[in-house]
Amino acid sequence: MSTIATRAAARLLVPVLASACLIAPAPQAHADGDGASFVPAAEAAKTEAAAHPATSTKHEAEKKAAKKAAKRVERVMSTVRSRAGKPYVYGAAGPNAFDCSGLVQWVYRHVGERLPRTSGAQAGATQRIRNPRVGDLVFFTSGGHVYHVGIYAGGHTIWHASRPGVPVRKDRIWSGSVFYGRVR
Structure with a gap:
């Protein structure tokens, strides 16, 4: 059967099969040069949303949550860069001087999250994760104890307040004895 005949047969059968299955055919937006029609993505999404409202609502909620999380990360990073x-x-907790955990606490307080004061307590207040994202916390350990914390900046780097004489800055992670935490 030729391609033209196949397309013609399909155009005739689709409405018949659709009505037999009690499914309305999708709206046709326009045809391309060979007579085949297609439905734009926006119209297809509307049709899908109408057919499956629970799935659509869930998808919209996920998109909204992802957008909110991205805004929070953006605020965390701009706040830490401002320091x-x-x-x-x-022992300093800002706004003009910091130790490591004071910096983390101050930054997260300014984006609406409450964290404890010390790096060990901050480790206990976060959800431990394997793959950090920008804005997560990096905890440095020695002998099973947390001794330092910073904010993950991507690319194996952190923002932190490290020691006397060194201001708040972005540095590479220098140790393999770290774990990551996400503020819940």
Whole structure:
């Protein structure tokens, strides 16, 4: 059977089969040069959403949650960058001087999240994860104890307040004795 005859037969059979199955044919937007028609993605999505409202609502909720998470990460990173160059002072929690956990606590407080004061307590307040995303926390350990924390900046780097004489800055992760946590 020729291609033209196959297409003609298909155009005749689709409405018959659709009505037999009690399914309305999809709206046709326009035809291309060979007479075949297609439905734009937006119209297909509307048709799918009408047919499966629970799935559509779930998908929209997931998109909304992802957008909210992306905005939060953006706020975390812009907030920590705004502290670049501020001095390290043991026990300081901002806004003009920080130690490591004070910086993390201050940044997350400014995006609406409450974290404990020390790096060990912050480790206990986060969900442990394997694959960090920008904005997650990086905990450095020695002898089974957390001794330092920073905010993951991607590319194996962190923002942190490291030690006296070194201001808040972005550095490469220097140790393999780390684990990652996500603020819940």
